[in-house]
Amino acid sequence: MSAEPPIYLDYAATSAVRPDAVIDAVTDYLRGIGATPGRAGHRRAVEAGRMVFRCRRALAELFNLPGDPGRLTFQLNATHALNLALFGVLRPGDRVVRTAYDHNAVRRPVNALEARGVRQTVLSGAPDGSVDLDEAARALAGNRNPARLLVLPHASNVLGTALPVAELASLAHDVGALVLVDAAQSAGHLPVDVQAMGIDLLAFTGHKGLLGPQGTGGLWARERVELPPAFFGGTGGDSDSPDMPGLLPDRLEAGSQNGPGIAGLLAGVQWVMERGVLAIHARQAALKLRLWYALDMIAGVDVLSPGDPDGVGIVTIAAAGMDAAELATRLDREAGVLVRAGLHCAPEQHEILGTGRTGAVRFSVGWATTEEEVDRAAAAVARIAGAAEPAVRAAGS
Ligand SMILES: Cc1ncc(COP(=O)(O)O)c(C=O)c1O
The missing domain is CATH 3.90.1150.10 (Aspartate Aminotransferase, domain 1)
Known part of the structure; x- marks a missing residue:
């Protein structure tokens, strides 16, 4: 064993080393608030709800989300967000174009969807991490069978290379396909601007570049891209309704929120935004x-x-x-x-x-x-x- 202090160089897996501000925010939440956001009218629950709203708003600013920040829903991680988006958008007979650079968080749900009648085309990729735009255009157009969805990582978790999201999104929109970006590796490390990049659905994780705890992440979908819930349960409001509420974020946030995690994520996002x-x-x-x-x-x-x-x-x-x-x-x-x-x-x-x-x-x-x-x-x-x-x-x- 080395006597010197360990050197953590696995930030792409998770930011196991976190700023004090993040750790303090989690402990302060547990000590001072501790309640579940949106689950009561007392001051602790109200304070918890305010904190969750501040985090939504901070992420909306970071990603330049247009419109209502409630279209960003908190999920457990990027994997849950990607599953929600893929299973929500794709129907039997649809075709999805993805890349050979995909994480299993995309590859496996798409394979599961293939077993239910969704077809997939995989862009081939190259050792330098580049994407052939001609191949992408052909794949998206199909043989008079345009794709319903393009899903791609913003940055590769193997090589670290960034993909040309805006160019690919434009090709996808040319054939009427939606664009789902996996920003697990890029959020907090590279500018992510959904409007400039033409992103329709954005999945991100909280525990890597955004410096939050594990168990945080989320999914944003632009207006008119409405996803069905994957989970059904309590939302704190509309309790007399037998169905999930129609409005976001509640529609996609069944069950008690990860208050301590989101408090830490908020501190991480603020840390990132203060530095730029x-x-x-x-x-x-x-x-x-x-x-x-x-x-x-x-x-x-x-x-x-x-x-x-x-x-x-x-x-x-x-x-x-x-x-x-x-x-x-x-x-x-x-x-x-x-x-x-x-x-x-x-x-x-x-x-x-x-x-x-x-x-x-x-x-x-x-x-x-x-x-x-x-x-x-x-x-x-x-x-x-x-x-x-x-x-x-x-x-x-
Ligand atoms: C590119 C990419 N996508 C998705 C994920 C999954 O992220 P999470 O662990 O937050 O589900 C990772 C995590 O390693 C990743 O690198």
């Missing part, structure tokens, strides 16, 4: 590039992520002759570097990269990552997996 997404991106892009160059200098290490500042702060590598899981385990045990090995819930993208059998090792930087941590992580990779010293050491720095 562009500033956060610039800082993390610099750290990502520093790590990329250092890893790229190590003989025997194949850096799979592109070495550019675009996209999110992910650098994924494969080490010659070393199993990805072994490298990650040794980085943890011998150097205290915490990263994620395997297929990252995106096996199709690993097939494209040639790592479908072995997996790869993903490093992901976040709000608290420092240059020193990045340098120590690269030096540890060189020691454990490399035949050469990393750039930072070779340069004598």
Whole structure:
């Protein structure tokens, strides 16, 4: 075991290291409010409801949502939000276009829908994470059978590359398809502007770039895209009705809300907005590039992520002759570097990269990552997996 403090480089999985403001907001909520939003008229429940509304409004500002912030509903995570959107929009006979970069949170529900008569077309992808717009246009148009929905990740959780959402959305709208964006990796890391990008449905998670606790996330659907509820139950209002209320957010928020989680998410979103997404991106892009160059200098290490500042702060590598899981385990045990090995819930993208059998090792930087941590992580990779010293050491720095 390394004696030095651990280096957390798995922010793409979750921001396990959180700002004090987020932790304080959760504990303050549990101590001072503790009630369920919308479930009573007493002051604690009213205060809880106000906090949830503030969080909805903050997210509406962050994502530039038009109209009523109530069209953003809180869900447990991006997976629930994506399921709600996919099962809500697609009917037997519909065709959905998705990408080979999809997380299992999209791939698996679409496969489940295929078993119910929905057809899918998968855009093929490339090792550099790019999308062929001609292929996308053809797939969306179909053979006189236009797609009902395009679903795509804003950023790949394997390579960190950003997809051209606005261009793809425009192609989708040309054939009358709706656009569902999985912003699990981009929210808080890259600007997400649903109006500028032409997004009809946005699924996001709260526990990654938005720095909230697990159990938070949500789905926004633009006006005139009405989704049926997936869950039925109490909403605090309209209790005499036998059916779910017609109005959002209640229609899609059955059961008690995650008050402490949403309080933490609100603090995380405020943290992000105070600093600005562009500033956060610039800082993390610099750290990502520093790590990329250092890893790229190590003989025997194949850096799979592109070495550019675009996209999110992910650098994924494969080490010659070393199993990805072994490298990650040794980085943890011998150097205290915490990263994620395997297929990252995106096996199709690993097939494209040639790592479908072995997996790869993903490093992901976040709000608290420092240059020193990045340098120590690269030096540890060189020691454990490399035949050469990393750039930072070779340069004598
Ligand atoms: C691209 C992408 N989509 C969806 C998810 C699922 O997110 P959640 O864990 O919030 O359901 C993840 C999480 O790893 C992801 O990276």
